[in-house]
Amino acid sequence: MADGPTITTIAERAGVSIASVSRVLNGLPTRQETERKVMAAADELGYVRNAVARSLKSRRTHQVAFAMADVGNPAYLAMLREIQPVLKAAGYRLVLHSTDAVVADEIDVLHSLGERYVDGLIMSPLRVTEQHLEMLAAARAPVVIIGSVPEGTRVDNVRADSRTGVRLAIDHLYALGRRRIGMLNGPLDTVPGAARGAAYREALADLGLHYDEDLVRIGDFYRAEGGRAVAELLDRVPDVDALMCANDLIALGALDVLRAAGKRVPADVAVVGMDDTDLAAASWPALTSVSLGSAERGKAAAELLLDRLQGGDREPRVVTVPPRLVVRASTAGTAGAGTVHGDAGRTKRKEGGA
Amino acid sequence: MADGPTITTIAERAGVSIASVSRVLNGLPTRQETERKVMAAADELGYVRNAVARSLKSRRTHQVAFAMADVGNPAYLAMLREIQPVLKAAGYRLVLHSTDAVVADEIDVLHSLGERYVDGLIMSPLRVTEQHLEMLAAARAPVVIIGSVPEGTRVDNVRADSRTGVRLAIDHLYALGRRRIGMLNGPLDTVPGAARGAAYREALADLGLHYDEDLVRIGDFYRAEGGRAVAELLDRVPDVDALMCANDLIALGALDVLRAAGKRVPADVAVVGMDDTDLAAASWPALTSVSLGSAERGKAAAELLLDRLQGGDREPRVVTVPPRLVVRASTAGTAGAGTVHGDAGRTKRKEGGA
DNA sequence: GCCCACACGGTAAACGTTTACAGTCATCGG
DNA sequence: CCGATGACTGTAAACGTTTACCGTGTGGGC
Numbered sequence: 001m002a003d004g005p006t007i008t009t010i011a012e013r014a015g016v017s018i019a020s021v022s023r024v025l026n027g028l029p030t031r032q033e034t035e036r037k038v039m040a041a042a043d044e045l046g047y048v049r050n051a052v053a054r055s056l057k058s059r060r061t062h063q064v065a066f067a068m069a070d071v072g073n074p075a076y077l078a079m080l081r082e083i084q085p086v087l088k089a090a091g092y093r094l095v096l097h098s099t100d101a102v103v104a105d106e107i108d109v110l111h112s113l114g115e116r117y118v119d120g121l122i123m124s125p126l127r128v129t130e131q132h133l134e135m136l137a138a139a140r141a142p143v144v145i146i147g148s149v150p151e152g153t154r155v156d157n158v159r160a161d162s163r164t165g166v167r168l169a170i171d172h173l174y175a176l177g178r179r180r181i182g183m184l185n186g187p188l189d190t191v192p193g194a195a196r197g198a199a200y201r202e203a204l205a206d207l208g209l210h211y212d213e214d215l216v217r218i219g220d221f222y223r224a225e226g227g228r229a230v231a232e233l234l235d236r237v238p239d240v241d242a243l244m245c246a247n248d249l250i251a252l253g254a255l256d257v258l259r260a261a262g263k264r265v266p267a268d269v270a271v272v273g274m275d276d277t278d279l280a281a282a283s284w285p286a287l288t289s290v291s292l293g294s295a296e297r298g299k300a301a302a303e304l305l306l307d308r309l310q311g312g313d314r315e316p317r318v319v320t321v322p323p324r325l326v327v328r329a330s331t332a333g334t335a336g337a338g339t340v341h342g343d344a345g346r347t348k349r350k351e352g353g354a
Numbered sequence: 355m356a357d358g359p360t361i362t363t364i365a366e367r368a369g370v371s372i373a374s375v376s377r378v379l380n381g382l383p384t385r386q387e388t389e390r391k392v393m394a395a396a397d398e399l400g401y402v403r404n405a406v407a408r409s410l411k412s413r414r415t416h417q418v419a420f421a422m423a424d425v426g427n428p429a430y431l432a433m434l435r436e437i438q439p440v441l442k443a444a445g446y447r448l449v450l451h452s453t454d455a456v457v458a459d460e461i462d463v464l465h466s467l468g469e470r471y472v473d474g475l476i477m478s479p480l481r482v483t484e485q486h487l488e489m490l491a492a493a494r495a496p497v498v499i500i501g502s503v504p505e506g507t508r509v510d511n512v513r514a515d516s517r518t519g520v521r522l523a524i525d526h527l528y529a530l531g532r533r534r535i536g537m538l539n540g541p542l543d544t545v546p547g548a549a550r551g552a553a554y555r556e557a558l559a560d561l562g563l564h565y566d567e568d569l570v571r572i573g574d575f576y577r578a579e580g581g582r583a584v585a586e587l588l589d590r591v592p593d594v595d596a597l598m599c600a601n602d603l604i605a606l607g608a609l610d611v612l613r614a615a616g617k618r619v620p621a622d623v624a625v626v627g628m629d630d631t632d633l634a635a636a637s638w639p640a641l642t643s644v645s646l647g648s649a650e651r652g653k654a655a656a657e658l659l660l661d662r663l664q665g666g667d668r669e670p671r672v673v674t675v676p677p678r679l680v681v682r683a684s685t686a687g688t689a690g691a692g693t694v695h696g697d698a699g700r701t702k703r704k705e706g707g708a
Numbered sequence: 709g710c711c712c713a714c715a716c717g718g719t720a721a722a723c724g725t726t727t728a729c730a731g732t733c734a735t736c737g738g
Numbered sequence: 739c740c741g742a743t744g745a746c747t748g749t750a751a752a753c754g755t756t757t758a759c760c761g762t763g764t765g766g767g768c
Binding site for chain 1 (some may be wrong): 358403404405406407409410415417425426428434438442447448449450451452465468469470471492494584588606610621625632633637638639670708
Binding site for chain 1 (some may be wrong): 723724725726727
């Protein structure tokens with residue numbers, strides 16, 4: 001682990017100047033003889049370019065950061081799986097941050113962009129505060145946000161459409177004849193929690209169903225919380241016949257408790273999850289789930305960022321990925337491959353200046 | 355996104371030299387008046403230290419790389435989940451590489467250590483070739499390997515004990531009265547594949563069971579492969595009564611196909627997975643699985659690396675994480691929380707010089 | 709009143725590259 | 739045969755820090 005050779009070492013050994021070494025290594029025109037000597041010296045010494053010095057000079061790190069809200073959540077992992085290869089193909093390294101959805105940590109990450117250790121950032125905040133918006137406006141490197149930001153925010157943005165997603169699910173449950181449709185939601189002060197709660201209410205109204213507070217339970221986006229929430233709900237509304245869950249983890253927790261309570265799924269209670277993670281397909285009965293296109297969103301975000309890194313200035317773009325309902329046994333009652341409902345394709349539109 | 359301020363900008367505005375600015379920012383002794391002026395200028399300009407320039411000078415990047423064999427495999431994700439916070443707490447950033455278990459990619463990563471964009475590396479190769487060993491010996495930064503390396507390799511190393519793990523599982527199945535125990539393994543040219551195959555054979559022998567080639571099927575470590583393999587196996591040995599699967603994905607694939615074939619789990623066929631991933635707990639029936647301590651291995655690897663980054667030279671260490679059998683419904687026939695078999699604690703031993 | 713010690717701050721070099729600019733040398737045309 | 743041209747190559751500056759070293763000025767001791 002001794003100090004590696006530098007271009008100076010090579011220059012000495014080859015008997016040329018460091019400028020010539022640099023030129024050879026970068027493929028600039030050089031006399032054959034010089035090239036030969038430099039390459040020989042470099043090979044013998046096992047020279048490898050120092051990335052830090054290069055970055056200092058070129059003001060490019062060829063690194064991109066991805067700030068995940070939660071490393072444990074399969075939905076973010078699905079994004080990661082898509083982001084990684086896109087960046088790799090373009091010659092960028094991935095720096096991974098985990099913020100645990102803590103606002104201070106997210107602000108930290110945005111602040112640290114000033115350190116210029118990355119060329120850009122992809123971030124998926126659960127909550128978007130005033131402070132986020134300020135930091136975004138002042139950010140010293142391009143940022144792409146996965147998740148909705150207020151209209152007029154000048155930032156590249158990839159959105160899910162959980163409103164339509166919830167709608168697809170509720171319509172599906174309604175079509176199956178369910179009328180006492182409960183909801184297990186996450187915290188209402190998160191962007192997805194708020195959106196999904198509102199969409200549920202709206203969907204019921206459109207179907208002419210009564211909105212009943214007792215049918216809605218709030219917990220966190222974790223499995224254990226899903227179990228707790230459904231237990232409460234069963235207490236208040238024993239004859240609930242369907243559950244819309246704000247994510248797959250909550251849904252799995254619900255399945256556990258429903259089973260323990262002797263409820264058959266889907267005969268007695270149909271269950272729909274959200275995010276369509278790997279867990280949905282693994283569970284039994286396999287979980288019907290609304291895919292919000294985590295993979296597509298990750299990919300789109302990576303592409304938006306690369307485009308900005310290469311293209312430079314342009315108006316911020318908003319990409320909206322449409323949801324798909326993946327029907328499995330937890331609602332349809334038949335095992336086997338899931339059926340997909342919902343529109344295909346991706347919607348792109350340009351955001352005008354703020 | 356204009357060029358940010360540098361210490362030179364600050365120095366001009368504060369009317370002092372860049373050395374003074376640097377000293378103030380690093381908390382070195384300074385006259386109050388100077389400190390005040392510098393801090394004021396820095397605040398007004400929104401100064402943030404340039405990490406690249408710092409790294410060039412200090413020869414420390416405060417970055418560590420983790421090269422995962424497969425971003426899609428929950429076992430590696432479990433490692434990632436533990437590695438991330440340990441590094442973060444120590445002030446290191448995480449650079450994520452995905453090698454897809456391709457040898458050339460892994461060699462690339464080892465080679466790129468010479469670029470010095472990270473201070474160290476954690477790597478989990480599926481196969482360990484001659485070339486790996488050469489590169490490891492010549493590596494320009496500390497490396498920790500998750501997975502077994504040949505005895506005598508001078509590198510920090512965190513191992514699972516899949517031999518004992520398989521043994522725990524087979525003993526468990528035997529104790530349940532199973533005698534026609536099949537195995538669904540991954541490729542034999544991988545380190546885990548080879549180890550698990552050998553352990554299976556050994557365990558059968560010790561129990562006085564006949565080793566039958568037809569009971570062993572080889573596929574890749576993916577879900578679909580598990581299904582394919584079990585179909586083949588059922589074809590040859592219809593009355594197989596237990597399956598040892600080389601990982602959870604294979605086991606889930608097996609569950610799918612067993613169900614489709616009308617086999618009851620565990621009544622007709624008991625199934626054991628390996629790695630005890632999130633999927634094991636999510637599936638139905640919940641999957642009995644041998645935990646190889648992915649989380650603990652990740653944590654141990656991160657700690658070994660940090661220790662070396664801080665402590666400097668010492669003899670390479672080998673940490674072996676003991677396996678645990680987590681019994682769930684797919685063998686025990688009762689739902690509910692899993693029971694854990696296997697020894698606790700962690701074994702550490704020092705590796706002598708080569 | 710002079711010298712010394714000390715505290716502080718400035719100058720400059722260094723980290724390892726890339727690259728603008730200028731210098732050298734050979735060759736070619738006139 | 740001389741100057742111009744062009745092809746390479748070397749010198750040096752720059753990227754933004756940290757830090758060794760030296761200079762300055764103050765205060766105290768004698």
